[in-house]
Amino acid sequence: IQAEKGGYKHFMLKEIWEQPRAIRDTTLGRISLDSGQVFLAEMGLASEDLATASSINIAACGTSWHAALAGKYMIERLARIPVDVDYASEYRYRDPIADPTALGLLITQSGETADTLAAQREMMALGSKTVAICNVVGAMVTRDAHGTIYTHAGPEIGVASTKAFTSQITALFLFALHLAQVRGKLTSAESLHLCEELSRIPAKMIDMLKAVSAQTERLARDFSNARDFLYLGRGIHFPMALEGALKLKEISYIHAEGYPAGEMKHGPNALIDETLPVVVLATQDPSDAGSRLRYEKTLSNIQEVTARSGRVIAIAVEDQEEIGNLVEHVISIPRAPELLLPLLEIVPLQLLAYHIAVRRGCDVDQPRNLAKSVTVE
Ligand code: G6P
8 A cells, every 4th residue: 555655645645746647637639739729529429519508507526516616617708608517416306407408517536426427317317418527437427428528637546536626627628618619719819828828737736736835734733723714715716715625624624614705794704713714715817807806806805804813824826915915824826827727726725634634633545434436325
């Protein structure tokens, strides 16, 4: 077992460090850095079905559900198709609306999650075609799906998902880009720019991993005794706040909640005091007007927290002096376009959860009461 961990103390840490490779492998052969074209013919669903879909329904569980939420932002922004995201365990029970013009999308690392398979059956019974994003070749979900996009994360052993998650985000980005191209929503210059930026992520992530490792370990020392944690984000960064909170609760057993930053005043503000660590996703792409605006709003949310003596750990892109003056701790990450920032910003949150769990003596790879794959409803 020690050998399988490749010198790392836990599978989870090994898998965190494998993410640049997993993202590269998931991208490999699927983009052209000459034309900006995305190739997903291997998926097996006719381009016509993608060109004519009137809406997309996504169902997933756990970490895969957080990837699905991020996928909604990507698909709606790039391809302008309305997207609904459901917990797979809820989908069948809400009398969902779907028909042959809607496309069903299932996101599942294992491809065997019972609720996700049941949601797929429901979508098909309503006449929708389905596409699976899956990490295991030949898994159950792929057998009924009309199309499959495989993630190439490789086997994931840690119960808390890391590299499978960032590979799902990568596959969703490719899918959104492909949909946008099939539907004529992007110029070739825009496509090329996004493909180039995606291809730069693995190298940026390697540099970042080296830069933030020791810092997250130090932060874990300061915060491992907290009773609760709050994670905040806006836009596509909100699902990353949810995922950061899930990582912490799964493996360290500290109660943590993810919240949209703008909702603080509708409840969570009441929780803030000097004992509450608040992790804020405060990244931005300064070249993107929407991203800049969201960032400005997030900065005012940070001020609301610090005014109440909350202890803020902010994740920000490099060289943001303003934020350094506002908060106690800043974790810097490389710059990237808005829709690709999630791939980078989730990594320090994974590491923070990991180091806190290790300090608390938890069984990081095998948390109590949890299973890697949930094959019962
Ligand atoms: C379990 C695992 C999670 C995972 C979820 C969905 O709860 O512990 O890590 O996100 O199942 O699994 P799936 O294989 O469908 O992505």
